[in-house]
Amino acid sequence: MTSVGVLDELKKLQILELLEQGKRVDGRALDEPRELVVETNAIPKANGSARVRLGDSEVICGVKIQPDRPFPDMGDKGIFICTAELLPLSDPSVETGPPGPDVIELARVVDRGIRESHMIDLSQLVIEKDKSVVGVFADNVVVDYDGNLFDACAYAATAAILSSKTPKWELKNDVPTIVEGKESEVPVTTIPVSVTMGKIGRHIIVDPNADEWVCMDARITITTDSDGNICALQKGGSDGFSFDEVIKCGEISVKVGSKIREKLKQAKAGNQ
C-alpha cells in the first residue's frame, strides 16, 4: 500500500505535471471528492450497517449494540468503539496477521473523529449507573482499496450508526434483559464528516485516489460537525504544512464536509 516503485515514480511525475495545469488524473477538480455511494442496512443481522463506495474504495461497516460494563471512571456513560481492518482481498499487498502502524492509525483516526464530535450521546446509553451500560461497536472492513480509507471508513461508520436501532435493556437480578418492543434509534447529536486532503508539491487535493495516495508528500484529515466546528484532525506523511495551508485545509473541510453530510442524511432517509 505504501511501497513506492518505479511505476509510482513515473505516475508521480504525470500527476504533478497535471496539477501544475490545475488538473487531476481522473479529471476531478482539486477540491472535489469522488462519488460517494451509501447503502444502509446492508447487513440486516447487525443493529445497523452500511456499505460505502468512495470511488473504488469500498468499506462495509456493521454496528453491534450490546450491554457491557462501563469503564471504571465513566460509570455514567455508554461505550463507543470504532475499529477498521483491511481485508486481505482488498489489495494484493495486504497480509493477514496483526495490523501494522498504518492500519492502527486508520482505526484510531476514524474512531477519534466520531468520538470527539460527540456524535452519539453516550449519557443516554446507561442501563444502571456504574453497573451496566450500552456499548456501540462500529467495525469497518475494507473490501476494496482505491486510496483514502480514512474518509471511506468514517462515512461507513457514520452511516451505519445513523441507521442503527438499539434494543432497550433493564437489569433483572443484575442481568441486562431486553425489554421487548422498545427499539429506538441511537441518540445522535451531530453528524461528523471527515475530509482527507493530500499535499503533492504545493497543491492540496481532496480525497486522493490510490495513485495520488502513493505519491502524496503529506496528508491531513479534518473532521467537522453539523455546526461547522472542527472536532478532530490528524496530519500524516513525510512533509509539513505551512500555517496558511493548515487554515485553508480547515476551510475546505467545512465546505466539502457539508455536502457529504447531506448525502449521509439522504442515505438514512432513503432507508426508512
Next chain:
Amino acid sequence: MGGRESELVLLDENGIRCDGRKVDEPRRIMIKAGGLKNADGSAYIEFGDNKILVGVFGPRDVHPKHMSNTDTGILRVRYHMEPFSVTERKNPAPSRREIEISKVIKEALEPAVMLDKFPRTAVDVFIEVLQADGGTRCAALSAASVALADAGIPMRDLVAACAAGKVADTVVLDVNNEEDQAGQADMPIGYMPNLEKITLLQLDGVLTPEEYKKCVETGINGCKIVYDLQKKALHDKYFGNGGD
C-alpha cells in the same frame, strides 16, 4: 478529552490556570543534549512533570535488510512508556496508542532530517517516557530533534513541539494532564520555526474555525519558546561548560 466534569477550577477570574500559569505560559522546560555514553546522540527533557529520555543510533546497517531503501536512509522511531510512568501501572508491551504516536513522531521528524545522504542505512530513535503528565508526544518530539542533532545527523531545522488547547472556553498554551482530562480540546503541534512548516498536527476536541486558527497560532508561539531552549541545550553542550 471527554470534557469530564470535575471540581477543579481550570481558569480563575484572573485568568490563572489550575497550576498557576497564565494562558500563554508553558510549563517549566529543561532540555539537556547528550548524557548517554553508547548512543550516537541523546537528549533528556523535563517538560512540567514529564521526564523523557531519547537515544539515537545511526546512520547504521538496516536489520531486517528488506526494510532498507537504495535511494535514501530510513528513519525508525519507537515511542515507549515505562510501566511506572503513569498512575496505574502500564503494560510494558507497545499499545496501539504508542504505535500511533511512534508513527506521527516519525513523520514529524522526517521533513527535518536529510536521510537521502545515507542510502541503505537506518537512523533509529528510541524515546523512553520515564514519567508522563500530559503532552508527552510534544516533549518527546522536541527531545528527539535535539538527540538527532547531537548524533550529528544533517538536519534542515530542529522540530520544536508544544500543544495548544481549549480550557474553560479559552485557548491556552501547553495543556497539562488535568486540563487534558477536563478540558475541551487538545492540539499538539510540531513546527520547524526556520522553515515555517508544521510537521506534527493533531486535534481532539471541538473548536470553532476562529478558535482553530487561534489554537494553531498559540501552539506555534509555544514551539518558538521550545526552539530557543533546544538551541540553548545544544549550545551548552558544544560551546558551553556543560560539555562532556
